[in-house]
Amino acid sequence: MSSDNDDQINRRTMLTYAGTAAAVGLAGCSGNGGDGGDGSDGSDGDDGMDGSDGSDGSDGGDDAFEIGVTMGQMDSGLDPQDHAETNTEIIVGQVYEGLLDRDKEGGIIAGLATDWERTEEGDVRFVLRETSFHNGDPVTSEDVRFSIRRIVDEDVGIASPQSNDLGSVTEVVAGDGEVTVSFEGFNPIAFQLFATNGPIMQQSWVEENDGNYINRNTNGTGPFMVTEYDSGNQVVYEPNEDYWDGDVPVDELTMEASSESSTRVNRLLAEETDIVTNVPPQEVSRVESSDVAGINSVPSARIIFLQMRYDVEPFSSQQFRQAMNHAVDVESIIENVLNGFGNITGQPTLEGHVGHNPDIEPYPYDPDEAERLVEESGHAGVEITLQTPIGRYLGDVEIAQAAASQIDSLSNVSCELEQREFSSLVQDITTGNIEDKPHFNLLGWGNGEFDGSQTITPLMTTDGALTILENEELDQLMVDAENTEDPDERVEILQEANQLAHDLAPWVFLHQQFSVYGVSGDISWEPRADEFIDPDTATQQ
Amino acid sequence: MSFGRFVLKRSLQGLGVVWGVVTVVFALRFVTPGSAINAVAPLDASQETRQAIAAELGLDQPLYIQYGQYIFDLLRGDMGFSYIRGQEVVGLVFSRLPATVELALAASVVAIALSIPLGVLSATRRNQPVDYGATLFSLGGISTPNFWLGIMLILIFAVEFDVFNTSGRGVDVGDVALSVIGSEPFVGTLLAWLAYITLPAIALGTYFMALITRLTRSGMLDELSKGYVQAAQAKGLPQTLVRYKHALRNTLIPVITVLGLQLGTLIGGAVITEAVFSWPGLGTLVIDSINRRDWPVLQGSLIVIGTSFVLVNVLVDAVYAYLDPQVVND
DSSP: OOOOOGGGOOHHHHHHHHSOTTSOOOOOOOSBOOOOOOOOOOOOOTTSOOOOOOOOOOOOOSBOOEEEEEESSOOSOSOTTSOOOHHHHHHHTTTOOOSEEEOTTSOEEESSEEEEEEOTTSOEEEEEOOOBOTTSOBOOHHHHHHHHHHHHOGGGSOOOTTTTTTOSEEEEEEOSSEEEEEESSOOTTHHHHHHHSOOOOOHHHHHHSOHHHHTTOOOOOSSEEEEEEETTTEEEEEEOTTOTTOOOSOSEEEEEEOSSHHHHHHHHHTTSOSEESOOOGGGHHHHHTSSSEEEEEEEEEEEEEEEEOTTSTTTTOHHHHHHHHHHOOHHHHHHHTSTTOEEEOSSSSOTTSBTOOTTOOOOOOOHHHHHHHHHHHTOTTEEEEEEEESSSSTTHHHHHHHHHHHHHTSTTEEEEEEEEOHHHHHHHHTSSOGGGSOSEEEEEEEOTTOBTHHHHHHHHSTTOTTOOOOOHHHHHHHHHHHHOOOHHHHHHHHHHHHHHHHHHOSEEEEEEEEEEEEEETTEEOOOOTTSOOOGGGOEEO | OOHHHHHHHHHHHHHHHHHHHHHHHHHHHHHSSSOHHHHHSOTTOOHHHHHHHHHHHTTTSOHHHHHHHHHHHHHTTOOOBOTTTOSBHHHHHHHHHHHHHHHHHHHHHHHHHHHHHHHHHHHHTTTSHHHHHHHHHHHHHHHSOHHHHHHHHIIIIIIISOOSOSSOOSSOHHHHHHHHHSSSOHHHHHHHHHHHHHHHHHHHHHHHHHHHHHHHHHHHHHHHTSHHHHHHHHTTOOHHIIIIIIIHHHHHHHHHHHHHHHHHHHHHHHHHHHHHTTOTTHHHHHHHHHHHTOHHHHHHHHHHHHHHHHHHHHHHHHHHHHHOTHHHHO
């Protein structure tokens, strides 16, 4: 809704202008926008992992401007520690910050900590920035200690769904301007975890207010402050004038929801919003051919695959699993179903993530080889069923239909498709008992930590919460990775694990999902790989 | 039976239906697949985390205790806490109700304003082009799906011709009312309100408009063929007086009854229209709660929708009985 041009005022804008201040703000405010502050420098870690440089702050335009973001769904309340979903993270992440943060490419940068390092004992120590919460009170090490404990220990206040995210934190010690966190054993990805998780809240504010209040109000340290909150409908923010990273070049931010993708696209084309999420592939050309908006996409940290249970026939056969990988034409699916918005994969770790093995080629589409492997596996003539969630991932049903039909076209396998409501499918997948899981199903997995272990361990190791595989060699490799202090050596172990996962083929490796945004021509904004939306980095065109 | 006893009887029956709604809505949670814990916990949450969340939500209690507690809380006006949003359900549901009622009333206005003249015109010009046109129009209205009509209206009138807003509810009828006494210009506020509500009201009202057009036409034809109309015409009364004062008046009694009952249907049926237009009413709350397995909010919304329906029915029955005392003795 950047509305700096008077000649763009149309009849609707006129109506709204003439209406009331309560109308969704379309009017642009003139005034001097501040220059975007420089991104702060990340400090060097002394464990061999360099703190990467902070991203450059945007320059900011001469005029302050307003931005509207329309997503498919709104937040689950404003408590930053009482949710486990991306949409809520996008909404509360404008207000709350963690000790570390990530740049658009996923690199670790400074957050509320200015320095971070491992101590001699293997614990991690964060030196805190001198800054304040939105209510003006300074951020203290006690607040940080309380925030981390509130996530990992349900006795501190809530049973946080994020308790797994901070791994095995055993102790948090608050010092003078610093905090030291201990883990159960050496945690090689401690900084990756804190760059994605662990929003900091003020202890006294949390303790003085009940859940109903905390879920409707905010008190963070981030670039924006909430001024209006209409649950499930709209959140309006104003910039935090005292933000530690400099002026925020956005005058007002509005986040709204339209569950219908066509309505989101129509909102964008009618210039009622600036950024819309999840533009479906069939709507892309309509946006691209318009004069007022374009498409901006980025490979996300989410991988899509078909998982096969190792303990049931015919998927107990490695040849059969490999045959399924040869039977599915992933490139054709990406081209025809996803309109090109996908990257083919051949291993569980995505390119750019720690542990990705660049030497692994995806399984080539080869139906003859697939038929041969099926014969070799001894399961010729088998009938299998692929289960897919409906509407959970971009084009999930269409992808599953294409894959099932390609497998079905093999002369010695017949494959049917069963569509299932996501929550019901997940119920089977998450019982912690492999016997409850479907034999063959489509699933997606987002890896916000950008580290291979965060996919392989839960999904492919014997004790993984969602595993469908049992393989001692892979288990051992992941144990080794978990206990290796040398980052380079750890990468090698993870690469070896990826090669093994490729060969074992517990999945039909499909693709890396893309996040597809529609972006108004009035602004310039680059999306991020972790699906977070950062409107404070947008500039006026 | 006296009128008072009739109303009391209907009200008690209504309460029984509301209790039935509450019980069915409560039971739905246990027969539909998918658990609320899956919506709250991440996919890879440990069993300990899941158990802790279940305990926090009270889902680890036996069913009869959950049911008894639910009814007890409802009687105290407490619909519980949202699993997902961590907020009180009563506040959430009742903050959305005005938007839905506003949309349902606006849709009724659209339906009445167009259907009754169209029905009368159709009946008085029977088997003429106007009649065929009206029949075709109402057939189209009945057979057009709400969501498709909504999307088409947005595409044409909001995106292409830029006359209305695509979605949302930036200005509500309360703002319009306040502008009469406040500092905002009344006409401007009214126009801004119309920019938001017109398209969803048309999308939601079209089906009922078509239905009532057909009802008015057949009712009017029926009345026009009756003896009193012919007698009036034979006495030489003006055609306009006979048609619009006598025949139309009698036609409208059943039409108004249907309209009253349809208001309840409109409140419940606004779900799809609200989703298409991102109208922040109970419908979008219901869809959102279904997607997220937020049972307390879903239960609260359905109970409010069901109760509104029952309430409208009882009121219509009472008005009907008042107007036609024979109903009381049936």
